[in-house]
Structure formats: structure tokens, C-alpha cells
Amino acid sequence: MFNPDEFGVTAQYVLQGGSPEDVDGQFLNEDEVMPFGDVGLSSASPEFHCAAVDLPAGADEGDTLILPAGSYRVAAPIRCDGEGMAVLTLSES
Numbered sequence: 001m002f003n004p005d006e007f008g009v010t011a012q013y014v015l016q017g018g019s020p021e022d023v024d025g026q027f028l029n030e031d032e033v034m035p036f037g038d039v040g041l042s043s044a045s046p047e048f049h050c051a052a053v054d055l056p057a058g059a060d061e062g063d064t065l066i067l068p069a070g071s072y073r074v075a076a077p078i079r080c081d082g083e084g085m086a087v088l089t090l091s092e093s
Contacts, residue, residue, distance in 0.1 A: 002024040002025050002026060002049075002050060002051065003024070004024060007026055008024050008025060008026055009024070009025065009026070009027050009067060009068060010022050010023070010024050011023050011024075011025060011027070011048060011065050011066060011067045012065070012066040013055060013056055013059065013063065013064075013065055014063060014064040014065070014066065015056055015058055015059065015063050016060075016062055016063055016064075018056070020066065021056045023050050023054045023055060023056075023065075024050065024051075024054065025048050025049050025050030025051075025054070026048070026049045026050075027046070027047075027048050027067055027069060028046065028047045028048075028049070029046050029069065045075075045089060045090070045091070046072060046089075046090040046091070046092070047087055047088060047089055047090060048065055048067075048072075048087075048088040048090060049085060049086070049087055049088075050085070050086055050088070051084055051085065051086070052078075052080045052084055052085060052086040053084065055078070055086055059074075059078060060074070060077070060078065061074050061075065061076055061077050061078070062074060064093065065088065065090060070092060070093075071092075071093040072090035072091060072092055072093055073090065073091050073092075073093050074088050074089070074090060075089050075090055075091040076089040
């Protein structure tokens with residue numbers, strides 16, 4: 001699902017004052033619809049979806065996510081769904 005050779009992308013997650021760490025996930029941007037089974041998934045603001053376990057320890061609002069599309073700030077507390085997935089709401093840096 002997050003394989004960069006398919007639907008995913010590799011981003012660099014940077015903790016405040018820390019070093020970048022690679023995280024695979026899916027980047028959804030405004031007005032962008034990603035294929036998801038027989039339907040599409042859209043986002044009202046930029047989001048990054050990934051496995052919660054892949055985020056560095058201490059990941060939180062205010063950190064930076066560097067993607068091929070640009071650099072973003074984690075703009076809200078990270079939402080975990082209880083099933084192992086994390087959603088990061090982003091704003092452009």
C-alpha cells in the first residue's frame with residue numbers, strides 16, 4: 001500500500017531539532033484524488049498517511065515532512081486509528 005514503486009512515496013520525517021528519517025506513505029494533496037479500490041480518496045488539505053510504527057519516536061505537531069512535492073509542517077496532532085495507521089495533517093512550510 002505504501003510501496004514507493006506503486007502508490008506510495010518516501011518522505012523524510014524531521015523531528016524538531018532532529019535528523020531526517022525515511023518514512024514510506026501516501027501523500028494526498030488538495031483536490032487530489034488517489035485511487036483506492038473501486039473508489040477514490042480525496043483530501044481537503046495536504047495529508048500524509050503511513051504506518052504509525054514507521055514514525056520516529058516523539059513524532060508530533062510542529063515537525064517537518066520533506067516530500068518530492070515540497071516541505072511541509074505537521075499542522076495538527078497526529079491521528080492514529082487504533083489499527084496501526086497514522087494520518088498527518090500538513091501545511092506548507
